[in-house]
Amino acid sequence: MPTPTTGPSPGPTPGPSAADRRRVDRAAAGIALYAGAFGATFGAVSTGSGVDLGQTMLLSLLMFTGASQFAFVGVVAAGGTAVAAVSAALLLGVRNAFYGIPVSRLVRPRGVRRPLAAHLVIDETTAMAVAERDPALGRRAFWITGVVLCVLWNAGTLAGALLGRGVDAEALGLDVAAPAVFLALLWPQLRERTAPVTALLGAAVALVLIPLAPPGVPVLAAAAVALVLGLARPGARPGARPGARPGARA
Template identity: 65%
Template sequence: MTVPVPLDRAERRPVLRAAIGIGLYAAAFGASFGAVSVSSGLSLGQTMVLSLVMFSGASQFAFAGVAAAGGSPFAAAAAALLLGVRNGFYGLPLAEILQPRGWRRLGTAHLVIDETTAMAVGQPTRPLQRYAFWTTGIILCVLWQVGTLIGSLAGAAIDPATFGLDAAAPAVYLALLWPRLAGAAQRWVAVAGAGLALVLVPLVPQGVPVIAAASVAVLAGLLPRRTRTPEP
Protein backbone atom coordinates (compact mmCIF):
# COMPACT_ATOMS: atom_id res chain seq x y z
CA MET A 1 0.00 0.00 0.00
CA THR A 2 1.42 3.37 -1.05
CA VAL A 3 1.25 6.11 1.56
CA PRO A 4 0.38 9.52 0.02
CA VAL A 5 3.19 12.04 0.27
CA PRO A 6 1.94 15.25 1.94
CA LEU A 7 2.40 18.45 0.00
CA ASP A 8 4.27 21.30 1.61
CA ARG A 9 3.04 24.87 1.59
CA ALA A 10 5.45 25.96 -1.14
CA GLU A 11 3.96 23.39 -3.54
CA ARG A 12 0.36 24.24 -2.70
CA ARG A 13 0.69 28.03 -2.78
CA PRO A 14 0.92 28.62 -6.58
CA VAL A 15 -1.87 26.12 -7.24
CA LEU A 16 -4.13 27.74 -4.67
CA ARG A 17 -3.35 31.20 -6.03
CA ALA A 18 -4.24 30.12 -9.55
CA ALA A 19 -7.43 28.42 -8.34
CA ILE A 20 -8.57 31.56 -6.52
CA GLY A 21 -7.87 33.66 -9.60
CA ILE A 22 -9.93 31.33 -11.78
CA GLY A 23 -12.62 31.30 -9.11
CA LEU A 24 -12.92 35.09 -9.22
CA TYR A 25 -13.35 34.87 -12.97
CA ALA A 26 -16.00 32.18 -12.41
CA ALA A 27 -17.91 34.49 -10.07
CA ALA A 28 -17.95 37.25 -12.70
CA PHE A 29 -18.86 34.83 -15.46
CA GLY A 30 -21.54 33.28 -13.25
CA ALA A 31 -23.00 36.75 -12.67
CA SER A 32 -23.31 37.22 -16.41
CA PHE A 33 -25.06 33.86 -16.69
CA GLY A 34 -27.47 34.76 -13.91
CA ALA A 35 -28.36 37.99 -15.65
CA VAL A 36 -28.80 36.27 -19.02
CA SER A 37 -30.84 33.47 -17.50
CA VAL A 38 -33.43 35.62 -15.74
CA SER A 39 -33.68 37.91 -18.76
CA SER A 40 -34.37 34.78 -20.83
CA GLY A 41 -37.46 34.03 -18.76
CA LEU A 42 -36.12 31.63 -16.15
CA SER A 43 -36.94 32.34 -12.54
CA LEU A 44 -34.38 32.90 -9.79
CA GLY A 45 -34.97 29.39 -8.43
CA GLN A 46 -34.70 27.77 -11.85
CA THR A 47 -31.49 29.67 -12.56
CA MET A 48 -29.87 28.60 -9.30
CA VAL A 49 -30.90 24.96 -9.70
CA LEU A 50 -29.57 24.93 -13.25
CA SER A 51 -26.29 26.46 -12.12
CA LEU A 52 -25.88 23.98 -9.28
CA VAL A 53 -26.92 20.82 -11.11
CA MET A 54 -25.38 21.46 -14.52
CA PHE A 55 -22.29 23.47 -13.43
CA SER A 56 -20.95 23.98 -16.94
CA GLY A 57 -20.83 27.54 -18.19
CA ALA A 58 -21.05 26.92 -21.93
CA SER A 59 -23.87 24.40 -21.54
CA GLN A 60 -25.80 26.72 -19.24
CA PHE A 61 -25.52 29.62 -21.68
CA ALA A 62 -26.67 27.32 -24.48
CA PHE A 63 -29.69 26.29 -22.43
CA ALA A 64 -30.59 29.89 -21.60
CA GLY A 65 -30.02 30.99 -25.19
CA VAL A 66 -32.42 28.41 -26.61
CA ALA A 67 -34.96 29.26 -23.93
CA ALA A 68 -34.68 32.97 -24.76
CA ALA A 69 -35.27 32.19 -28.44
CA GLY A 70 -38.51 30.44 -27.56
CA GLY A 71 -37.21 26.90 -28.00
CA SER A 72 -38.67 23.95 -26.14
CA PRO A 73 -37.05 22.58 -22.97
CA PHE A 74 -36.01 19.49 -24.96
CA ALA A 75 -34.22 21.61 -27.56
CA ALA A 76 -32.50 23.60 -24.82
CA ALA A 77 -31.41 20.40 -23.07
CA ALA A 78 -30.10 18.97 -26.35
CA ALA A 79 -27.99 22.07 -27.02
CA ALA A 80 -26.59 21.98 -23.49
CA LEU A 81 -25.83 18.26 -23.75
CA LEU A 82 -24.03 18.74 -27.06
CA LEU A 83 -21.65 21.26 -25.51
CA GLY A 84 -21.21 19.10 -22.41
CA VAL A 85 -20.04 16.04 -24.34
CA ARG A 86 -16.46 17.27 -24.18
CA ASN A 87 -16.44 16.68 -20.41
CA GLY A 88 -16.66 12.97 -21.15
CA PHE A 89 -13.30 13.15 -22.91
CA TYR A 90 -11.83 14.90 -19.86
CA GLY A 91 -12.83 11.92 -17.74
CA LEU A 92 -10.30 9.66 -19.44
CA PRO A 93 -7.11 11.27 -18.09
CA LEU A 94 -8.76 12.36 -14.84
CA ALA A 95 -9.92 8.84 -14.00
CA GLU A 96 -6.30 7.72 -14.01
CA ILE A 97 -5.21 10.70 -11.94
CA LEU A 98 -7.99 10.71 -9.33
CA GLN A 99 -9.02 7.03 -9.28
CA PRO A 100 -12.42 7.65 -7.63
CA ARG A 101 -14.27 4.73 -6.06
CA GLY A 102 -17.92 4.12 -5.24
CA TRP A 103 -20.11 7.12 -4.46
CA ARG A 104 -17.12 9.45 -4.81
CA ARG A 105 -17.43 9.09 -8.56
CA LEU A 106 -20.57 11.23 -8.53
CA GLY A 107 -18.92 14.16 -6.77
CA THR A 108 -15.79 13.80 -8.87
CA ALA A 109 -17.72 13.74 -12.15
CA HIS A 110 -19.65 16.86 -11.16
CA LEU A 111 -16.41 18.84 -10.95
CA VAL A 112 -14.96 17.63 -14.26
CA ILE A 113 -14.94 20.83 -16.32
CA ASP A 114 -12.46 22.71 -18.51
CA GLU A 115 -10.66 24.54 -15.72
CA THR A 116 -10.30 21.64 -13.27
CA THR A 117 -9.00 19.38 -16.03
CA ALA A 118 -6.44 21.92 -17.23
CA MET A 119 -5.26 22.62 -13.69
CA ALA A 120 -4.93 18.92 -12.86
CA VAL A 121 -3.09 17.71 -15.95
CA GLY A 122 -0.76 20.71 -15.82
CA GLN A 123 0.88 19.66 -12.54
CA PRO A 124 4.13 17.67 -12.42
CA THR A 125 3.26 15.11 -9.71
CA ARG A 126 0.24 12.94 -8.94
CA PRO A 127 -0.42 14.38 -5.42
CA LEU A 128 -0.25 17.92 -6.83
CA GLN A 129 -2.57 16.96 -9.67
CA ARG A 130 -5.19 15.74 -7.21
CA TYR A 131 -4.79 18.80 -5.02
CA ALA A 132 -5.18 21.08 -8.05
CA PHE A 133 -8.33 19.30 -9.21
CA TRP A 134 -10.15 19.37 -5.88
CA THR A 135 -9.03 22.85 -4.88
CA THR A 136 -9.98 24.36 -8.22
CA GLY A 137 -13.25 22.43 -8.41
CA ILE A 138 -14.50 23.39 -4.96
CA ILE A 139 -13.51 27.05 -5.25
CA LEU A 140 -15.08 27.36 -8.70
CA CYS A 141 -18.28 25.60 -7.69
CA VAL A 142 -18.81 27.84 -4.66
CA LEU A 143 -17.96 31.12 -6.42
CA TRP A 144 -19.94 30.15 -9.50
CA GLN A 145 -23.08 29.80 -7.37
CA VAL A 146 -22.38 33.11 -5.63
CA GLY A 147 -21.88 34.87 -8.95
CA THR A 148 -25.02 33.32 -10.41
CA LEU A 149 -27.06 34.55 -7.45
CA ILE A 150 -25.69 38.09 -7.74
CA GLY A 151 -26.33 38.18 -11.47
CA SER A 152 -29.83 36.79 -11.07
CA LEU A 153 -30.72 39.42 -8.50
CA ALA A 154 -29.23 42.18 -10.65
CA GLY A 155 -31.18 40.91 -13.66
CA ALA A 156 -31.01 42.91 -16.83
CA ALA A 157 -28.78 45.56 -15.22
CA ILE A 158 -25.74 43.51 -16.25
CA ASP A 159 -24.86 43.35 -19.93
CA PRO A 160 -22.23 40.61 -20.45
CA ALA A 161 -20.99 42.10 -23.73
CA THR A 162 -20.48 45.54 -22.19
CA PHE A 163 -18.16 44.18 -19.49
CA GLY A 164 -16.43 41.75 -21.83
CA LEU A 165 -17.56 38.74 -19.81
CA ASP A 166 -18.57 36.90 -22.96
CA ALA A 167 -14.87 36.65 -23.86
CA ALA A 168 -13.63 35.74 -20.37
CA ALA A 169 -14.18 31.99 -20.63
CA PRO A 170 -12.18 31.36 -23.83
CA ALA A 171 -9.45 33.75 -22.66
CA VAL A 172 -8.95 31.93 -19.36
CA TYR A 173 -9.04 28.51 -20.98
CA LEU A 174 -6.48 29.63 -23.57
CA ALA A 175 -4.22 30.83 -20.76
CA LEU A 176 -4.49 27.42 -19.10
CA LEU A 177 -3.92 25.55 -22.36
CA TRP A 178 -0.98 27.56 -23.66
CA PRO A 179 1.75 26.07 -21.40
CA ARG A 180 0.75 22.58 -22.60
CA LEU A 181 1.61 23.43 -26.22
CA ALA A 182 5.30 22.79 -25.69
CA GLY A 183 5.88 20.48 -28.65
CA ALA A 184 5.29 20.84 -32.38
CA ALA A 185 2.73 18.00 -32.38
CA GLN A 186 0.59 19.69 -29.71
CA ARG A 187 0.71 23.00 -31.57
CA TRP A 188 -0.33 21.40 -34.87
CA VAL A 189 -3.26 19.63 -33.18
CA ALA A 190 -4.38 22.91 -31.57
CA VAL A 191 -4.16 24.79 -34.88
CA ALA A 192 -6.02 22.05 -36.75
CA GLY A 193 -8.79 21.91 -34.16
CA ALA A 194 -9.20 25.68 -34.07
CA GLY A 195 -9.20 25.90 -37.86
CA LEU A 196 -11.86 23.21 -38.20
CA ALA A 197 -14.04 24.91 -35.59
CA LEU A 198 -13.78 28.28 -37.38
CA VAL A 199 -14.78 26.71 -40.69
CA LEU A 200 -17.80 24.97 -39.16
CA VAL A 201 -19.14 27.90 -37.10
CA PRO A 202 -21.27 29.43 -39.92
CA LEU A 203 -22.30 26.02 -41.30
CA VAL A 204 -23.52 23.90 -38.40
CA PRO A 205 -25.58 24.39 -35.21
CA GLN A 206 -23.98 25.77 -32.06
CA GLY A 207 -21.91 23.22 -30.19
CA VAL A 208 -20.97 21.09 -33.20
CA PRO A 209 -17.69 22.99 -33.87
CA VAL A 210 -16.58 22.24 -30.29
CA ILE A 211 -17.16 18.52 -30.74
CA ALA A 212 -15.43 18.56 -34.13
CA ALA A 213 -12.39 20.32 -32.68
CA ALA A 214 -12.21 17.78 -29.86
CA SER A 215 -12.35 14.94 -32.40
CA VAL A 216 -9.16 16.28 -33.99
CA ALA A 217 -7.30 15.77 -30.70
CA VAL A 218 -8.83 12.31 -30.27
CA LEU A 219 -7.79 11.24 -33.76
CA ALA A 220 -4.30 12.64 -33.23
CA GLY A 221 -4.00 10.65 -30.03
CA LEU A 222 -4.95 7.43 -31.86
CA LEU A 223 -2.30 7.84 -34.53
CA PRO A 224 0.92 5.84 -33.99
CA ARG A 225 3.81 7.92 -32.80
CA ARG A 226 7.13 7.91 -34.57
CA THR A 227 9.95 6.71 -32.36
CA ARG A 228 13.26 8.46 -32.62
CA THR A 229 16.53 6.62 -32.10
CA PRO A 230 18.36 8.25 -29.21
CA GLU A 231 21.69 9.74 -30.11
CA PRO A 232 24.75 8.44 -28.26
Protein backbone atom coordinates in the same frame (compact mmCIF):
# COMPACT_ATOMS: atom_id res chain seq x y z
CA MET B 1 29.74 -16.09 6.52
CA PRO B 2 28.40 -12.79 7.77
CA THR B 3 24.98 -11.84 6.57
CA PRO B 4 25.23 -9.21 3.86
CA THR B 5 23.95 -5.89 5.04
CA THR B 6 21.62 -3.86 2.97
CA GLY B 7 21.41 -0.12 2.77
CA PRO B 8 18.64 1.86 4.37
CA SER B 9 15.28 1.37 2.75
CA PRO B 10 14.18 4.32 0.71
CA GLY B 11 11.78 6.62 2.49
CA PRO B 12 8.44 7.77 1.15
CA THR B 13 8.47 9.90 -1.95
CA PRO B 14 8.28 13.54 -0.88
CA GLY B 15 5.03 15.24 -1.77
CA PRO B 16 4.57 18.62 -3.44
CA SER B 17 6.36 21.50 -1.77
CA ALA B 18 4.45 24.11 0.20
CA ALA B 19 5.34 26.69 -2.44
CA ASP B 20 3.83 24.52 -5.20
CA ARG B 21 0.68 23.94 -3.19
CA ARG B 22 0.30 27.67 -2.59
CA ARG B 23 0.82 28.35 -6.29
CA VAL B 24 -1.94 25.91 -7.23
CA ASP B 25 -4.25 27.33 -4.55
CA ARG B 26 -3.70 30.91 -5.76
CA ALA B 27 -4.43 29.93 -9.36
CA ALA B 28 -7.59 28.11 -8.31
CA ALA B 29 -8.74 31.11 -6.25
CA GLY B 30 -8.20 33.44 -9.20
CA ILE B 31 -10.25 31.25 -11.51
CA ALA B 32 -12.99 30.93 -8.90
CA LEU B 33 -13.23 34.72 -8.50
CA TYR B 34 -13.66 35.12 -12.24
CA ALA B 35 -16.27 32.34 -12.16
CA GLY B 36 -18.23 34.19 -9.49
CA ALA B 37 -18.40 37.28 -11.69
CA PHE B 38 -19.27 35.21 -14.76
CA GLY B 39 -21.91 33.34 -12.75
CA ALA B 40 -23.50 36.67 -11.90
CA THR B 41 -23.76 37.34 -15.63
CA PHE B 42 -25.50 34.02 -16.13
CA GLY B 43 -27.93 34.66 -13.28
CA ALA B 44 -28.87 38.04 -14.71
CA VAL B 45 -29.24 36.72 -18.26
CA SER B 46 -31.25 33.71 -17.12
CA THR B 47 -33.83 35.60 -15.05
CA GLY B 48 -33.98 38.29 -17.73
CA SER B 49 -34.86 35.57 -20.25
CA GLY B 50 -37.88 34.46 -18.27
CA VAL B 51 -36.33 31.61 -16.25
CA ASP B 52 -37.33 31.96 -12.61
CA LEU B 53 -34.92 32.11 -9.67
CA GLY B 54 -35.35 28.49 -8.60
CA GLN B 55 -34.82 27.13 -12.09
CA THR B 56 -31.78 29.36 -12.58
CA MET B 57 -30.16 28.08 -9.39
CA LEU B 58 -30.88 24.45 -10.32
CA LEU B 59 -29.19 24.99 -13.68
CA SER B 60 -26.02 26.24 -11.99
CA LEU B 61 -26.06 23.59 -9.29
CA LEU B 62 -26.88 20.53 -11.40
CA MET B 63 -25.65 21.43 -14.89
CA PHE B 64 -22.57 23.41 -13.76
CA THR B 65 -21.12 24.11 -17.18
CA GLY B 66 -21.34 27.71 -18.27
CA ALA B 67 -21.54 27.27 -22.04
CA SER B 68 -24.38 24.75 -21.79
CA GLN B 69 -26.27 26.95 -19.34
CA PHE B 70 -26.01 29.99 -21.59
CA ALA B 71 -27.09 27.86 -24.57
CA PHE B 72 -30.13 26.67 -22.62
CA VAL B 73 -31.34 30.13 -21.60
CA GLY B 74 -30.46 31.50 -25.05
CA VAL B 75 -32.85 29.10 -26.71
CA VAL B 76 -35.51 29.87 -24.09
CA ALA B 77 -35.07 33.62 -24.64
CA ALA B 78 -35.46 33.11 -28.39
CA GLY B 79 -38.79 31.35 -27.82
CA GLY B 80 -37.47 27.84 -28.44
CA THR B 81 -39.02 24.71 -26.97
CA ALA B 82 -37.71 22.90 -23.90
CA VAL B 83 -36.52 20.04 -26.13
CA ALA B 84 -34.50 22.46 -28.26
CA ALA B 85 -33.01 24.13 -25.18
CA VAL B 86 -31.98 20.82 -23.62
CA SER B 87 -30.55 19.57 -26.92
CA ALA B 88 -28.39 22.67 -27.32
CA ALA B 89 -27.13 22.35 -23.75
CA LEU B 90 -26.34 18.65 -24.14
CA LEU B 91 -24.54 19.20 -27.43
CA LEU B 92 -22.14 21.66 -25.83
CA GLY B 93 -21.80 19.60 -22.65
CA VAL B 94 -20.72 16.41 -24.45
CA ARG B 95 -17.16 17.77 -24.66
CA ASN B 96 -16.80 17.10 -20.95
CA ALA B 97 -16.87 13.38 -21.74
CA PHE B 98 -13.59 13.82 -23.61
CA TYR B 99 -12.14 15.61 -20.58
CA GLY B 100 -13.06 12.66 -18.40
CA ILE B 101 -10.43 10.42 -20.01
CA PRO B 102 -7.28 12.25 -18.80
CA VAL B 103 -8.93 13.36 -15.57
CA SER B 104 -9.97 9.84 -14.55
CA ARG B 105 -6.42 8.57 -15.13
CA LEU B 106 -4.98 11.33 -12.99
CA VAL B 107 -7.52 11.73 -10.19
CA ARG B 108 -8.55 8.03 -9.93
CA PRO B 109 -11.67 8.73 -7.82
CA ARG B 110 -13.16 5.92 -5.77
CA GLY B 111 -16.49 5.39 -4.04
CA VAL B 112 -18.59 8.48 -3.41
CA ARG B 113 -15.89 10.63 -4.98
CA ARG B 114 -16.62 9.26 -8.44
CA PRO B 115 -19.94 11.09 -9.04
CA LEU B 116 -18.54 14.24 -7.42
CA ALA B 117 -15.45 14.13 -9.64
CA ALA B 118 -17.63 13.58 -12.71
CA HIS B 119 -19.70 16.63 -11.79
CA LEU B 120 -16.57 18.78 -11.47
CA VAL B 121 -15.05 17.79 -14.84
CA ILE B 122 -15.24 21.08 -16.76
CA ASP B 123 -12.89 23.20 -18.85
CA GLU B 124 -11.11 24.92 -15.97
CA THR B 125 -10.64 21.93 -13.67
CA THR B 126 -9.34 19.76 -16.50
CA ALA B 127 -6.87 22.39 -17.67
CA MET B 128 -5.62 23.00 -14.13
CA ALA B 129 -5.16 19.27 -13.49
CA VAL B 130 -3.36 18.27 -16.67
CA ALA B 131 -1.08 21.33 -16.61
CA GLU B 132 0.76 19.96 -13.55
CA ARG B 133 3.66 17.56 -14.09
CA ASP B 134 3.39 16.21 -10.55
CA PRO B 135 0.34 13.88 -10.33
CA ALA B 136 -0.24 14.86 -6.68
CA LEU B 137 -0.33 18.52 -7.65
CA GLY B 138 -2.63 17.70 -10.55
CA ARG B 139 -5.10 16.00 -8.22
CA ARG B 140 -4.93 18.92 -5.78
CA ALA B 141 -5.47 21.39 -8.63
CA PHE B 142 -8.53 19.46 -9.81
CA TRP B 143 -10.25 19.23 -6.44
CA ILE B 144 -9.41 22.71 -5.17
CA THR B 145 -10.41 24.36 -8.43
CA GLY B 146 -13.59 22.32 -8.77
CA VAL B 147 -14.93 22.83 -5.25
CA VAL B 148 -14.11 26.54 -4.93
CA LEU B 149 -15.29 27.30 -8.46
CA CYS B 150 -18.58 25.46 -7.90
CA VAL B 151 -19.27 27.40 -4.70
CA LEU B 152 -18.50 30.82 -6.20
CA TRP B 153 -20.25 30.04 -9.51
CA ASN B 154 -23.47 29.30 -7.63
CA ALA B 155 -23.03 32.29 -5.32
CA GLY B 156 -22.48 34.51 -8.35
CA THR B 157 -25.53 33.03 -10.08
CA LEU B 158 -27.68 33.89 -7.06
CA ALA B 159 -26.35 37.44 -6.89
CA GLY B 160 -26.86 38.00 -10.62
CA ALA B 161 -30.35 36.50 -10.56
CA LEU B 162 -31.36 38.83 -7.72
CA LEU B 163 -29.90 41.87 -9.47
CA GLY B 164 -31.64 41.00 -12.73
CA ARG B 165 -30.39 43.01 -15.65
CA GLY B 166 -27.87 44.98 -13.61
CA VAL B 167 -24.85 43.09 -14.99
CA ASP B 168 -23.57 44.03 -18.47
CA ALA B 169 -21.34 41.17 -19.66
CA GLU B 170 -19.93 43.03 -22.66
CA ALA B 171 -19.15 46.20 -20.72
CA LEU B 172 -17.24 44.21 -18.10
CA GLY B 173 -15.46 42.06 -20.69
CA LEU B 174 -16.84 38.88 -19.17
CA ASP B 175 -17.94 37.55 -22.54
CA VAL B 176 -14.28 36.90 -23.46
CA ALA B 177 -12.94 36.08 -20.00
CA ALA B 178 -13.76 32.38 -20.10
CA PRO B 179 -11.91 31.52 -23.34
CA ALA B 180 -9.01 33.77 -22.34
CA VAL B 181 -8.54 32.02 -18.99
CA PHE B 182 -8.88 28.59 -20.59
CA LEU B 183 -6.26 29.43 -23.22
CA ALA B 184 -3.87 30.67 -20.54
CA LEU B 185 -4.27 27.42 -18.62
CA LEU B 186 -3.60 25.28 -21.69
CA TRP B 187 -0.64 27.31 -22.94
CA PRO B 188 2.00 25.32 -20.95
CA GLN B 189 0.84 22.15 -22.72
CA LEU B 190 2.33 23.48 -25.99
CA ARG B 191 5.70 22.36 -24.64
CA GLU B 192 4.69 18.83 -25.65
CA ARG B 193 6.22 17.94 -29.01
CA THR B 194 2.95 16.96 -30.70
CA ALA B 195 0.76 19.62 -29.05
CA PRO B 196 1.14 22.39 -31.69
CA VAL B 197 0.18 19.99 -34.51
CA THR B 198 -2.84 18.77 -32.55
CA ALA B 199 -3.94 22.32 -31.76
CA LEU B 200 -3.62 23.47 -35.38
CA LEU B 201 -5.48 20.47 -36.80
CA GLY B 202 -8.27 20.80 -34.24
CA ALA B 203 -8.61 24.52 -34.96
CA ALA B 204 -8.67 23.91 -38.73
CA VAL B 205 -11.45 21.32 -38.40
CA ALA B 206 -13.49 23.65 -36.19
CA LEU B 207 -13.08 26.61 -38.57
CA VAL B 208 -14.18 24.53 -41.55
CA LEU B 209 -17.28 23.28 -39.74
CA ILE B 210 -18.42 26.57 -38.16
CA PRO B 211 -20.37 27.80 -41.23
CA LEU B 212 -21.62 24.31 -42.08
CA ALA B 213 -22.57 22.55 -38.84
CA PRO B 214 -24.95 23.38 -35.97
CA PRO B 215 -23.51 25.16 -32.90
CA GLY B 216 -21.44 22.82 -30.75
CA VAL B 217 -20.55 20.34 -33.49
CA PRO B 218 -17.27 22.13 -34.46
CA VAL B 219 -16.13 21.94 -30.84
CA LEU B 220 -16.90 18.23 -30.64
CA ALA B 221 -15.11 17.57 -33.94
CA ALA B 222 -12.01 19.45 -32.78
CA ALA B 223 -12.05 17.49 -29.52
CA ALA B 224 -12.31 14.24 -31.46
CA VAL B 225 -9.21 15.20 -33.48
CA ALA B 226 -7.29 15.86 -30.27
CA LEU B 227 -8.49 12.57 -28.77
CA VAL B 228 -7.48 10.49 -31.81
CA LEU B 229 -4.05 12.11 -32.08
CA GLY B 230 -3.53 11.80 -28.34
CA LEU B 231 -4.32 8.09 -28.30
CA ALA B 232 -2.06 7.57 -31.31
CA ARG B 233 0.89 9.21 -29.54
CA PRO B 234 3.64 6.76 -28.46
CA GLY B 235 3.25 5.93 -24.79
CA ALA B 236 -0.41 7.00 -24.66
CA ARG B 237 -1.54 3.79 -23.01
CA PRO B 238 -4.32 3.29 -20.47
CA GLY B 239 -3.12 4.10 -16.97
CA ALA B 240 -0.16 6.16 -18.13
CA ARG B 241 0.62 8.98 -15.78
CA PRO B 242 0.32 12.49 -17.32
CA GLY B 243 3.79 13.78 -18.12
CA ALA B 244 5.47 10.38 -17.60
CA ARG B 245 8.06 9.17 -20.11
CA PRO B 246 7.04 6.18 -22.27
CA GLY B 247 8.08 3.05 -20.41
CA ALA B 248 8.61 4.84 -17.08
CA ARG B 249 7.22 3.17 -13.99
CA ALA B 250 4.05 4.72 -12.61
